[in-house]
Amino acid sequence: MAAKKSPVRSDPAATxxxxxxxxxxxxxxxxxxxxxxxxxxxxxxxxxxRVAKLxxxxxxxxxxHDLADALWQSGVYEARMLACFVxxxxxxxxxxxxxxxxxxxxxxxxxxxxxxxxxxxxxxxTKVAAWAKRRAEFEKRAAFALLAxxxxxxxxxxxxxxxKCLPLAERAAADPRNFVKKGxxxxxxxxxxRSRPLHAASLAVADRLIASEDPAARWVGKDVxxxxxxxxxxxxxxR
Numbered sequence: 001m002a003a004k005k006s007p008v009r010s011d012p013a014a015t016x017x018x019x020x021x022x023x024x025x026x027x028x029x030x031x032x033x034x035x036x037x038x039x040x041x042x043x044x045x046x047x048x049x050r051v052a053k054l055x056x057x058x059x060x061x062x063x064x065h066d067l068a069d070a071l072w073q074s075g076v077y078e079a080r081m082l083a084c085f086v087x088x089x090x091x092x093x094x095x096x097x098x099x100x101x102x103x104x105x106x107x108x109x110x111x112x113x114x115x116x117x118x119x120x121x122x123x124x125x126t127k128v129a130a131w132a133k134r135r136a137e138f139e140k141r142a143a144f145a146l147l148a149x150x151x152x153x154x155x156x157x158x159x160x161x162x163x164k165c166l167p168l169a170e171r172a173a174a175d176p177r178n179f180v181k182k183g184x185x186x187x188x189x190x191x192x193x194r195s196r197p198l199h200a201a202s203l204a205v206a207d208r209l210i211a212s213e214d215p216a217a218r219w220v221g222k223d224v225x226x227x228x229x230x231x232x233x234x235x236x237x238x239r
Contacts, residue, residue, distance in 0.1 A: 012070035015061070016079065019071065022057070023047040023078055041108045046077035054078060058085030065091040072100060077109070084112045089120035097127055104138035107179050111145045119149030125161055132168040137177045144169060144183035151190035159198055162191050170205050173220040174212070181216050185223045192228045196237050203228055 024047065032048030035041040061067065061082075068087030071079040080103075097118055104110040118127065124146060131143035147165055150157060166188070173184045192202030202224060209221025227233065 012064070012067045015067055016070045016074055019057070019061075019079065019082065020074070020076065023049060023076070026053060039108070041077075041106045043077035043106055043108075045075055049078050051081065054082050055085060058082055061086050063088045069096070072103075077106075080109055081112055084117045087117055089117060092117065092121045092123075094123050094127070097121070097123060098130075101127075101131060101134075101139050101142050102136075104136075104142055107138065107141065110138045110142050110179075114142055114145035115149040115152075118146055119153050124150045124154065125157070125165060128165055129168060132172060137179055140172065140175065140177075141179045141183035144172065144180075144187035147187040148183075148190040151187070151194050159195055162194065162198055163201055166191065166201055166205050170209065173209050173217040174214045176216040181220050185220045185227075188220070188224045189227045192224065193233055193236065199228060199233075199237055 026049050027047030029048060031050065032046055035043060035046060035048065064086055065088045068083040071083035071086070074080075100113055104113070118124065128143045128147045128150075131139060131146070134140045134143070147162075147169070151162060169184050169187050169191075172180060175181055175184070188202050188205060192199045206221045206224035206228070209217045210225060212218055212221070
């Protein structure tokens with residue numbers, strides 16, 4: 001069934017106002033409290049709405065690049081999440097990606113943008129390389145969330161291109177910040193599940209990290225080795 005069209009789609013600002021009114025009605029103080037205490041999501045401007053409900057709203061609105069930008073600019077947590085679900089990957093620009101990346105202030109926004117939108121663009125590996133040099137925690141995490149998304153979803157990227165990203169992850173593994181090191185692990189594990197050559201290459205990185213004197217790097221290496229050694233992963237690669 002085709003997604004229903006919003007009656008005010010021709011006016012993104014009006015649609016945003018209508019969406020925010022819906023958020024006020026749907027918001028939950030309990031869910032808002034759980035965001036930080038249970039999930040580690042710091043978002044002061046939030047209503048407290050489940051992601052499943054945001055997906056439902058996104059399907060109803062349909063794809064709309066201009067609406068996505070208006071939602072993002074509202075600054076509201078749920079509106080920015082919704083922007084990632086309604087934007088049109090073909091119309092996303094490198095400048096937009098940089099602008100949104102600079103706004104990332106929690107892992108959920110970062111990962112949703114990278115794993116549900118940005119990894120569908122032609123600029124994926126360019127941004128991985130650029131964002132890996134960022135200093136801010138969630139901007140740097142974005143490099144590796146994007147690499148994980150591309151490894152999971154992109155069919156047209158050759159193994160060699162992913163292999164060239166592994167040194168970026170290896171260098172970032174020593175970053176002790178929680179969301180950076182977990183992002184690096186996610187990227188290495190995702191790349192390592194893509195093919196047998198990348199599996200071997202990712203394990204080689206993991207073993208070097210395990211041998212490191214840096215505690216963050218060792219943690220990443222052990223996490224990657226544990227995941228990629230799973231029989232399920234090896235059986236999937238055999239198929």
